[in-house]
Amino acid sequence: MLALTRGPERLLKSFSRRIGCLHDAPEAQKIAAQWLEEGGWLSEVENFNELGQTLFDNIAPVDPEATLKCIERAVARGPALFEKSDLNRSRFIHLLRALAYEPRLFDRALRILIGLSGNAEPSNNSGEAINVFKSMFMITLSGTHAPATQRAAFLLHLAQSDSERNVKLVLAGLDAMLECSHFSSSYGFEFGARKRDYGFHPGTHEEVRDWFGTAFDLCQRLGPIYLTSHDREIRGGRPQLP
Numbered sequence: 001m002l003a004l005t006r007g008p009e010r011l012l013k014s015f016s017r018r019i020g021c022l023h024d025a026p027e028a029q030k031i032a033a034q035w036l037e038e039g040g041w042l043s044e045v046e047n048f049n050e051l052g053q054t055l056f057d058n059i060a061p062v063d064p065e066a067t068l069k070c071i072e073r074a075v076a077r078g079p080a081l082f083e084k085s086d087l088n089r090s091r092f093i094h095l096l097r098a099l100a101y102e103p104r105l106f107d108r109a110l111r112i113l114i115g116l117s118g119n120a121e122p123s124n125n126s127g128e129a130i131n132v133f134k135s136m137f138m139i140t141l142s143g144t145h146a147p148a149t150q151r152a153a154f155l156l157h158l159a160q161s162d163s164e165r166n167v168k169l170v171l172a173g174l175d176a177m178l179e180c181s182h183f184s185s186s187y188g189f190e191f192g193a194r195k196r197d198y199g200f201h202p203g204t205h206e207e208v209r210d211w212f213g214t215a216f217d218l219c220q221r222l223g224p225i226y227l228t229s230h231d232r233e234i235r236g237g238r239p240q241l242p
Contacts, residue, residue, distance in 0.1 A: 009051050016058035021193040023062045032062035036070045045071055045092075046080035053091055061192025064099050068108055071096070075112055082115050089116055093129050097143055098191045100136060101199065106146035107154055110136065114158075119165055132187070133169055137176035139211050141185040142199040148214040151177065155218060159225050167226075174222065177215040 022028035035042040035055075042048075042056050060067040071092070074081045084092070093116055100109035110133065117129035125131065136142050137151050155173045158166050189198055202208045 012051065013054055013058070016055045020058040020061050023192055023194060028062050032059045033066055035059060036063065036066040038073060043070060044074065046074040046077065046084075048088065053088055057091060057095060060095060060098070061194050064102065064105060064191075067095075068099050068105055068112075071112055072108065075115065081112075089129075092116060093132050094187070097132050097136065097187065100144050100146070101191065101196060103144070103146040103150060106136075106144055106150060110154060114166070114169060117165065117169065119168075121168075130169065130172055134172040134176045135185060135187065137173040138179055138183060139177070139208070140183050140198065140201045143185075143187060143189055144199045147200070148177070148211045152214050152218040156221055159222055170222070174215070174218060177218065178212075180212075 019028045019031055034040055036059070037043065042052060042059070045052075045056060048056060056067075056070075071081070081092070093113060096109045096113045096116070100106045100113075113129055113133055117133060121130070123131060136144050136146075137155070139148075151173070155170050155177075158173075159170045185198070189196055202211060
């Protein structure tokens with residue numbers, strides 16, 4: 001393994017790409033675990049060059065949990081991950097979106113995505129963190145199987161902070177949950193060789209009713225937080241819901 005990690009870039013990229021398609025193989029899982037563990041070869045994600053980022057992206061599908069833990073450790077070490085160039089930032093944003101496919105990883109992946117969103121300014125760039133974040137709250141083509149109740153709970157918890165950035169994210173997520181037509185997505189849904197679909201999609205009228213019932217309940221819960229009194233408006237309270 002040591003000889004491999006010192007090999008030519010082309011060989012490393014090819015090897016990691018093949019490993020990334022073998023998520024069911026114990027040997028591939030062992031290699032990924034060694035590379036991603038604390039102190040491992042790919043453990044310092046905040047310091048990646050282009051090669052390191054490519055290898056990390058390639059083997060991430062082998063062990064999504066270990067991949068997310070690796071990113072979480074980088075966040076705990078300091079703000080370097082959030083200060084990356086636009087290109088590397090975009091690659092992390094899309095990787096976090098892929099990791100959030102599983103409900104058990106949804107909240108953790110989105111918390112890091114929020115850190116990459118900067119001031120969460122509206123943008124026409126689909127690759128910006130706020131747009132990826134918003135897309136994960138649509139009723140279809142969201143790229144996640146997190147249930148509506150989990151997504152609503154995430155937004156409600158985020159609303160407890162009155163930071164301007166979080167307000168924008170909460171309203172973006174709520175807007176997506178209330179969307180009812182003209183759905184489309186420019187994002188990819190593949191993740192190595194893992195069998196994946198487009199995320200949750202309601203298969204019955206009852207599931208549609210449940211989704212929007214959860215969204216309307218979220219509106220009611222956000223009301224006391226965001227529908228400020230006239231007195232608070234004068235003093236600069238948080239924005240009202242549209």
